[in-house]
Amino acid sequence: MLTIKDLRVAVNGKEILKGIDLEVNPGEVHAVMGPNGSGKSTLAYVLAGRPGYEVLGGEVIYEGRNLLEMDPEERAWEGIFLAFQYPVEVPGVNNMYFLKAAVNAKRKHQGLPELDAMDFLKLAREKIRLVHMREDLLKRNVNEGFSGGEKKRNEIFQMAMLEPKLGILDETDSGLDIDALKTVAEGVNTLRDGRRSFIVVTHYQRLLDYIVPDHVHVLAHGRIVKSGDRSLALELEEQGYAWVEEAAGA
Amino acid sequence: MSTAVANLDHYVAAFEEAAGRLPGAGMPWLDAFRRQGLAAFERLGFPSTRQEEWKYTSVRAIERERFALATETCAGLVEDDLGEARMEGLEAHRFVFLNGRHAPQLSRPGKLPTGVTALPLAEALGMCPDRVEALVGRRVAVEENGFTALNAAWFTDGLFLEVEPGVELVHPVHVLHVTVGRDEPDAHHLRHLIHLGEGARAVVIEHYIALGEGVYLNNVVDELVLQPHAHLRHYKLVQEGLQGRHIAAIDTHQLGGSHYRSHNVCLGGALTRNEIRADLDAEYAECELFGLYVTDGRQHVDNHTRVDHRKPHGTSHEFYKGVLAGRSRGVFNGVVYVHPGAQKTDAQQANHNLLLSREAEIDTKPQLEIYADDVKCSHGATVGQLDEQQLFYLRSRGIPEATAAGMLTYGFAHDLVEHMGLEPVRRLIEELLVRKLPHAAELQGVG
Numbered sequence: 001m002l003t004i005k006d007l008r009v010a011v012n013g014k015e016i017l018k019g020i021d022l023e024v025n026p027g028e029v030h031a032v033m034g035p036n037g038s039g040k041s042t043l044a045y046v047l048a049g050r051p052g053y054e055v056l057g058g059e060v061i062y063e064g065r066n067l068l069e070m071d072p073e074e075r076a077w078e079g080i081f082l083a084f085q086y087p088v089e090v091p092g093v094n095n096m097y098f099l100k101a102a103v104n105a106k107r108k109h110q111g112l113p114e115l116d117a118m119d120f121l122k123l124a125r126e127k128i129r130l131v132h133m134r135e136d137l138l139k140r141n142v143n144e145g146f147s148g149g150e151k152k153r154n155e156i157f158q159m160a161m162l163e164p165k166l167g168i169l170d171e172t173d174s175g176l177d178i179d180a181l182k183t184v185a186e187g188v189n190t191l192r193d194g195r196r197s198f199i200v201v202t203h204y205q206r207l208l209d210y211i212v213p214d215h216v217h218v219l220a221h222g223r224i225v226k227s228g229d230r231s232l233a234l235e236l237e238e239q240g241y242a243w244v245e246e247a248a249g250a
Numbered sequence: 251m252s253t254a255v256a257n258l259d260h261y262v263a264a265f266e267e268a269a270g271r272l273p274g275a276g277m278p279w280l281d282a283f284r285r286q287g288l289a290a291f292e293r294l295g296f297p298s299t300r301q302e303e304w305k306y307t308s309v310r311a312i313e314r315e316r317f318a319l320a321t322e323t324c325a326g327l328v329e330d331d332l333g334e335a336r337m338e339g340l341e342a343h344r345f346v347f348l349n350g351r352h353a354p355q356l357s358r359p360g361k362l363p364t365g366v367t368a369l370p371l372a373e374a375l376g377m378c379p380d381r382v383e384a385l386v387g388r389r390v391a392v393e394e395n396g397f398t399a400l401n402a403a404w405f406t407d408g409l410f411l412e413v414e415p416g417v418e419l420v421h422p423v424h425v426l427h428v429t430v431g432r433d434e435p436d437a438h439h440l441r442h443l444i445h446l447g448e449g450a451r452a453v454v455i456e457h458y459i460a461l462g463e464g465v466y467l468n469n470v471v472d473e474l475v476l477q478p479h480a481h482l483r484h485y486k487l488v489q490e491g492l493q494g495r496h497i498a499a500i501d502t503h504q505l506g507g508s509h510y511r512s513h514n515v516c517l518g519g520a521l522t523r524n525e526i527r528a529d530l531d532a533e534y535a536e537c538e539l540f541g542l543y544v545t546d547g548r549q550h551v552d553n554h555t556r557v558d559h560r561k562p563h564g565t566s567h568e569f570y571k572g573v574l575a576g577r578s579r580g581v582f583n584g585v586v587y588v589h590p591g592a593q594k595t596d597a598q599q600a601n602h603n604l605l606l607s608r609e610a611e612i613d614t615k616p617q618l619e620i621y622a623d624d625v626k627c628s629h630g631a632t633v634g635q636l637d638e639q640q641l642f643y644l645r646s647r648g649i650p651e652a653t654a655a656g657m658l659t660y661g662f663a664h665d666l667v668e669h670m671g672l673e674p675v676r677r678l679i680e681e682l683l684v685r686k687l688p689h690a691a692e693l694q695g696v697g
Binding site for chain 2: 048049050051052071072073075076077081082084087088089090091092093097098099101102103105106109141142158162
């Protein structure tokens, strides 16, 4: 589904990703872990197409296409979804209107008829239950005045509405208490259907107790220094990141 | 002889020819007032960009024309021609003016409550000249500039509204000015006089639209008086035509505990200049000035505002926003003047601008002048582009870039619309706003 080969990326002239290789197959959950500043969020943003990232080398092939040549909106239509670490507040734009525009843009791209207000609301009510989000948040401006937990729920709710093929969760656990974390993780787990894939970027092992990964990769100084199964995450939890950094010869 | 001077002579000659036919002709006080206006205009001419107050707004395009005073009314226009300007669902006392003159066939004054006089000014001059005299020229000086002088000489019509003490005018007064484009350039000089007695309440919608193409000038003076505890909501919506120019001076005299709220929305017209002043002349007076300008092409919109806090415990909140695209240009100049002794003044002012193109331009100048020591005052101005993070967030959800830009722009501007209490006005402005933004078609239903 997704093949990343020797990806090198710079931000403001500084090389952040120094040769990433990663292969994600349908239905798999990959956890990308690493200390602060290792390049985890950069990887997430580059996959979603955020402007301002300079690709120095390598390639990303998504379902047979060069992902890096696609606009962010096109990536969304083709099934990529990024749950932001810091969901953006958008004053003056109604949450419901925003999401309806997003869902219908994707449907249009897929050649499906657009949802009318009634059908959209029905779908939204069904999905909003997945993340135990208050329905009145739909009527508010996008993320404006939402608590940290509400913002993260809103991200997962959007993901449920847009039904991506590849969900990228960027530090979705940060700033969440344990109950909110469980709710958000449950929401993600209900979207795991054997075909949909996830890249879960996280600093802490904690989230992986609830979203159990098939593969764990450790990122340090812009490189994947170690890959393994779930036990690698537990090892990191016990020993911290110091040893991987040393192992990376940084 | 320069064109400008020749054109000044044109107005003087035209005045001599038309003076006897102007409304109220023959009333000595009014004849004298008009003569005073003409003399001031001869002396002042049109404002030039060398004058500080007109530094960023050139009226050369007006100076170059030889505007005729529109004399004929456009018969044959029917209600349906007013289209959406009727504001669906609006229950109002409607007065329609066509090319500067009252058009009774289109007006629907309805039944006015006891204690309310609402008339076209030209009629009021016949029916209650003393009460008109008591208001004309009291707030806006004839000699203020060439436009106010011209207006004094030439004004033909407008709204005359008087509400007696304690009376509430429940339904708004909708003053709709329609300009029907003609082959030769027309000027319309309108004067609105509003007097609210103690504790009286009213809502007025001042609305300008154009039908068809044509070069014209609407030169407007509003003189408003709010007696103690009176309450006025004043909507002004400028949708002038592509070649329409709109110059206005609005002055409100506020007495103790009175409340004035202005919603000033500029969407159309080649050139719009509003000079809006609130004179808080007694304790506990309060004014709120909200403004929104959305421009594209080569439009020019200039809002000059001034709030005078003369007595203690006054409150003024001013909030203006602009969205500028194409090669359009905006000017915001806001003065808040706190006079000596106006303690406990609470004055806030902000002007925020969104530039959608490299060629668009805004000159913003908020000014606080404070001569009292126990006050709470703040002001600020910003000029920016669309937020990259917000744009990316929307695009990452599959919203095409152009639509995302439109949504963000709408969101920026909508702030100023959502506080409008009058639903039908708000709906129309939301609709006009969407239409004015880039990629309007993709924004249907955004409200």
